[in-house]
Amino acid sequence: MRAVVCEELGPPSSLVVVERPDLPEPATGRVTVAVEAAGVNFVDALFVQGRYQIKPALPFVPGSEVAGRIAAVGDGVVGLAVGDRVLASCGLGAFAEQVSVPAGAAVRLPDALDAARAATFTQSYATALFSLRERGRLTPGEVVLVLGAGGGIGLATVDVARALGGHPIAAASSAAKRDAAVALGAEAVVDTSTEPLKERARALAVELTGRPVTGVDLVMDPVGGALAESALRALGEGGRYLVVGFASGDIPSLPLNQILLRNRSLVGVDWGAWAMRAPEAQAALLAELLTWVDEGRLRPTAPAVYPLERAAEALDDLLSRRVVGKVALRP
Ligand SMILES: NC(=O)c1ccc[n+]([C@@H]2O[C@H](COP(=O)([O-])OP(=O)(O)OC[C@H]3O[C@@H](n4cnc5c(N)ncnc54)[C@H](OP(=O)(O)O)[C@@H]3O)[C@@H](O)[C@H]2O)c1
Numbered sequence: 195m196r197a198v199v200c201e202e203l204g205p206p207s208s209l210v211v212v213e214r215p216d217l218p219e220p221a222t223g224r225v226t227v228a229v230e231a232a233g234v235n236f237v238d239a240l241f242v243q244g245r246y247q248i249k250p251a252l253p254f255v256p257g258s259e260v261a262g263r264i265a266a267v268g269d270g271v272v273g274l275a276v277g278d279r280v281l282a283s284c285g286l287g288a289f290a291e292q293v294s295v296p297a298g299a300a301v302r303l304p305d306a307l308d309a310a311r312a313a314t315f316t317q318s319y320a321t322a323l324f325s326l327r328e329r330g331r332l333t334p335g336e337v338v339l340v341l342g343a344g345g346g347i348g349l350a351t352v353d354v355a356r357a358l359g360g361h362p363i364a365a366a367s368s369a370a371k372r373d374a375a376v377a378l379g380a381e382a383v384v385d386t387s388t389e390p391l392k393e394r395a396r397a398l399a400v401e402l403t404g405r406p407v408t409g410v411d412l413v414m415d416p417v418g419g420a421l422a423e424s425a426l427r428a429l430g431e432g433g434r435y436l437v438v439g440f441a442s443g444d445i446p447s448l449p450l451n452q453i454l455l456r457n458r459s460l461v462g463v464d465w466g467a468w469a470m471r472a473p474e475a476q477a478a479l480l481a482e483l484l485t486w487v488d489e490g491r492l493r494p495t496a497p498a499v500y501p502l503e504r505a506a507e508a509l510d511d512l513l514s515r516r517v518v519g520k521v522a523l524r525p
Pocket of ligand 1: 235236237317318321342343344345346347348365366367368371386416417437438439440441442443463464465466512513514515517519
């Protein structure tokens with residue numbers, strides 16, 4: 195089988211594509227997935243660069259989420275059979291023609307989700323729902339300002355916020371990213387390259403609610419960096435700021451007096467750690483999201499699809515802000 199291998203830590207261009215023997219028969223409790231698509235995520239780039247908190251032994255195959263068909267089933271596996279369409283979060287190993295995953299990680303796919311959408315679904319949508327509902331306590335009618343709204347987490351957040359009855363405002367740097375967010379239900383946009391974020395978001399909150407509110411109710415921030423303070427200042431009474439990621443590479447320092455004012459809260463989000471600690475709760479969250487997809491309540495956007503050989507380019511495009519939505523690799 196072909197696999198993308200990280201032999202030494204460095205930029206994505208240091209990845210190599212090699213021919214490897216097929217995987218052996220799966221061990222007890224595991225299944226082999228014949229990969230139809232692998233999702234490309236920010237965390238994969240961090241692994242390859244050696245910038246993630248976990249440093250796998252070299253060489254390793256990156257790729258943390260996958261969709262495909264079950265090709266082999268190990269002893270002791272119940273409820274899954276060869277040929278089933280599944281998605282799985284796997285940490286590493288997805289950028290290949292085959293990947294081995296614990297049977298518990300493989301989830302059957304609804305017909306509504308093709309392989310490319312399925313492979314780019316879990317991290318973005320689970321983070322979005324976990325952030326908005328479990329951490330942010332979003333209630334219907336509230337206004338959610340989404341930073342990086344044309345990125346993977348951002349677009350999923352717009353979709354989920356709309357499904358939960360919120361009013362999403364999409365903040366993004368390009369027209370293509372803002373358009374993608376509007377297509378998923380963003381009710382207003384902020385052009386972060388030209389418009390003052392705080393003033394515009396506050397004015398939009400009044401417009402969208404039809405009430406003289408003092409600002410937005412939630413900020414979803416997977417970006418960090420220069421916009422963070424303006425976004426914080428855009429929060430109204432009782433507003434919550436969700437700290438989700440630092441795609442800009444810059445971890446901002448925020449003035450604590452802005453948290454005191456208007457009884458705001460700063461809320462950390464670590465979906466990955468929560469999902470590992472509470473696998474049953476994560477399984478229930480994912481099942482709920484997949485049901486919503488099946489019902490048409492969520493509409494995940496089709497990702498750009500690159501051949502497996504272009505894994506380095508896909509990671510580079512992500513790191514260079516060129517991707518609208520998600521990218522998937524197809525072996
Ligand atoms: N806390 C959690 O549980 C959790 C879970 C999953 C992911 N994350 C993290 O969330 C972050 C975003 O993930 P994602 O999948 O949404 O990434 P993405 O698809 O690459 O989107 C990130 C967005 O950030 C903005 N950005 C600003 N400066 C950037 C820069 N220098 N480089 C790249 N992007 C920049 C871009 O939007 P504009 O061009 O519009 O500015 C871009 O669209 C990552 O750091 C990831 O590790 C956190």
